[in-house]
Amino acid sequence: MYQALSEFLLELSRHKILWAVSVIAAMAITAVVLYVFWDLVARGVALARPRGRSPADNRSRRGH
């Protein structure tokens, strides 16, 4: 599979503009996908953890 991927990339790199656009687009999409993935992980962790009250919550409870 790695061999096939390498050959595909080598073939694609011969078409300059298509190659440049594909490389930039692939990186941008990977960046957004990874951000969404880590964001979901962080939300999952935050939901799983019991939350203590923040100082702001305590102040509003005391009526300040």
Place this chain on the structure above:
Amino acid sequence: MHFPIADATVSPLLLALLGMIVGTMTGFFGVGGGFLITGGLLVLGVPTIYAVGTGLLMVMGTAITSTLRHRRLGNVDMRLAVLIVCGTIPGVFAGERVNATLEHAGVAGPVVGAVYFVLLLSLGSLMVGNWIRQLRYRPGPRVGGGLPGWFRSVRLGPDRLRLPMLAGARFSGEVNLRPAFPRAGIDEMSALVPTFAGFTIGFVAALLGAGGGFLLMPFLVYGLGIPPGVAIGTDLFQIIITGSLGAFLYSLSGNVDPMIAVIMFASASVGTQLGALATRFVNASRILGLFGVTVLNAGVAVGLGQLARLLGSGGLEQVSQALLLGVSGAVAVTILILLTAAAVSQARRGRRLSALREARAARRRVV
């Protein structure tokens, strides 16, 4: 593992480690880390031209992830970022042209090396010096005075621009050229200040083949007096533009290996999350101090690299690369330790609070 585009054999584990270091520093300092990625890839045996091109692609990717993360944390002033980018794009093209002229004259290498060395060393010394002064005297924040005060009050051209031909139901036909930047804490400032700053930084960045984050971040903090967290987020937005422009140009010449970039980027994305999160827990002066140490170290490494080329010494070249990676790795580990310490202390506080609440509830049940 063999990478056919760059025609280099590199261990993917080492690539992932380098990516993690770069990602942590990008999220924490708001710099693209181009100088570090290129240096690291050279040490790992990637040919120079592919190291630079792949580095720029990686800078773009980490900048996108970090900007999204910082935007979520409320650290990006979009108005300021867009004005900076308006100046950066023509600045990058002007810098590329000057670079090409220097290359044609055969003096690009020494000139770029010397400018890089002087810039990194002076910026690093300034920041480390400032950090040491703060550690000794702990002065209060200066608002409205000094350099930030001057930049905020300077008048460049008219305050309002009238465009009667565009006036309509939604647009009054008047553009405010001294807008407020609420996220950055600036009540009003000429829109031309960030645009000119963007142009200058884009010019120098393109001349040096870097993203320019190491110049913009100190300018936003020391020049405009913006809180470091917001300066980092805003600066990263500008790096997306310079990074993608550079990566596109290098890709056109076929000098980018996306497989190397993707492996490094996968681990860097973890680092950027942790680095960005750490900015919430670590105080501003410590962020600037660590950044100063990194920049100063990069300056020393560049100086040693130049000396190695002058003397033709391969050993000295390796020492400079090892210094660059070693100290940057140590800084990344320090950031992760600071984040872990903050997380542990927060978890302890949470446990204490929940124990207190449980004890109160038990008392109420008894009563």
